[in-house]
Amino acid sequence: MQRIVYRWTRNLHLYCGLFVSPFVLLFAASVFLLNHAHPPAPQATPPPAPTVRAVQVPPGIEKAEGTDRLRLVSEALSQVGVAGEIQFVRFISDERRIVVPVVRPGVETTVDLNLAEGKAEITERRTGLWGAVSYLHRSPGPHNASIRGNWFWTRVWRWLADGTVYLTLFLSLSGIYLWVALRAERRVGLALIAAGALSFGGIVYAVVG
Amino acid sequence: MPSSAKPSLEAWNKKLHIYLGLYFLFFLWLFVFTGLLLNHPLWRFAEFWPQRIETSYERSIDRIPAEGDLERAQSVMQQLGLAGEIDWPPKQPGADRLEFSVNRPGNMNRVSVDLAANRASVQHIEINAWGVMHVLHTFSGTRANNPEARRDWSLTTLWVLAMDALAAGLILMVLSSYYMCWRLHPKRRAGSISLAAGVVVCGFFVFGLSWL
Known part of the structure; x- marks a missing residue:
């Protein structure tokens, strides 16, 4: 019985680990970017030229609030072919404009809807591979929780990010089980767990104070 | 091989x-x-911001350097016994005032110094263990919306x-x-x-x- 459990755990550790490894690489590599890279100041790069498209303004968009407004804004965005996660909706009532930043991995789009003229000014900026992984690391994130996940693929990514967490927890627990079974590595392993716990506790204690 | x-x-x-x-x-x-x-x-069980504890106090200060916001902030922090990563507002309110925050996982201090009257008022915010864990995940001293932000606390560098x-x-x-x-x-x-x-x-x- 013990041998069967060991074999199953070992196989699951291997196959689950290999499946989740690209996600772990994504989250780990983007740490360096998030900790050390400083994005260029907005004025350092010239803004890309916007494109203008006609849009049929969904009725009631100016008076709608919350999720209703989000739904109507999504309708307008699909008319002009812009897809992605809506970050927030900024309504400038005296100018009858709605400004919507929309993000998908690697692309940041700002849509400026002119309600009076029925026009949408669309500015798209490609952020490249590092922009994509940095965005995915932070997505969906804690901000604007009430509207977050307004794009289908953000909801799928949330599910995958959660799955990465659960699989990583499973990998660490199954790894401990497999290590315990390896008698030869017990002493060194215990010393490393103790060293890890001490350095973790020490650093957290110093930083939190 | x-x-x-x-x-x-x-x-x-x-x-x-x-x-x-x-x-x-x-x-x-x-x-x-x-x-x-x-x-x-x-997730309600991990809420921390509504449970925060806020206190405020005022102190007299002296020996503020004449030049440099960072030097002034560090001098004020030393006198108030504060330690942590300094966060700056987008703009200072005026020549006779200095505003900044001193943050570390678990507590934040919003400091406003009246340079003419040599007085500092501090709003101290403490968050619970869930909040500490949240902050530890992102505590790097860099800000995506502020490219000028740099780490200025040695323990932030250690954590990074x-x-x-x-x-x-x-x-x-x-x-x-x-x-x-x-x-x-x-x-x-x-x-x-x-x-x-x-x-x-x-x-x-x-x-x-x-x-x-």
């Missing part, structure tokens, strides 16, 4: 995988768990080094697992299928969605 060296490399690769995993265990658990919390801000070390350790563990799988001939095909499935799904999000 000579065949006699292979068992040694395999053995060391396996040791590296185990040792890194065991050393970084607690760091890994903190970051995966807080990652989950950050992605689910509506710990995060970097964990990230480097995880990358090494993944690479060592690829080598182990490659050396395990009977598992190579199924392992490659698992890896390929992960690469396709993850690759779709990294590269595919930008072309929608």
Whole structure:
């Protein structure tokens, strides 16, 4: 019985680990970017030229609030072919404009809807591979929780990010089980767990104070 | 590579995988768990901001350097006994005032100094253990919306080094697992299928969605 459990755990550790490894690489590599890279100041790069498209303004968009407004804004965005996660909706009532930043991995789009003229000014900026992984690391994130996940693929990514967490927890627990079974590595392993716990506790204690 | 060296490399690769995993265990658990919390801000049990404790006080200060916001802020912090990462507002309110925040996981201090009257008022905010864990996940001294922000507290740098070390350790563990799988001939095909499935799904999000 013990041998069967060991074999199953070992196989699951291997196959689950290999499946989740690209996600772990994504989250780990983007740490360096998030900790050390400083994005260029907005004025350092010239803004890309916007494109203008006609849009049929969904009725009631100016008076709608919350999720209703989000739904109507999504309708307008699909008319002009812009897809992605809506970050927030900024309504400038005296100018009858709605400004919507929309993000998908690697692309940041700002849509400026002119309600009076029925026009949408669309500015798209490609952020490249590092922009994509940095965005995915932070997505969906804690901000604007009430509207977050307004794009289908953000909801799928949330599910995958959660799955990465659960699989990583499973990998660490199954790894401990497999290590315990390896008698030869017990002493060194215990010393490393103790060293890890001490350095973790020490650093957290110093930083939190 | 000579065949006699292979068992040694395999053995060391396996040791590296185990040792890194065991050393970084607690760091890994903190970051995966807080990652989950950050992605689910509506989970009530982990709420921390509504439970914050705010206090305010005022103190007289002296010996403020004549020039340099950073030098002035550091002098005020020393006199008030505050330590942490300094955060600056987008703009200072005027020549006779200095405003900044001093943050560390667990507490924040919003400091406003009247330079003419040599008086500092401090709003102190303390958050619970859930809040501390949230902040630890993102505590790097950099701000995505403020490219000028730089780390100015040595313990922030230490924490960032710990995060970097964990990230480097995880990358090494993944690479060592690829080598182990490659050396395990009977598992190579199924392992490659698992890896390929992960690469396709993850690759779709990294590269595919930008072309929608």
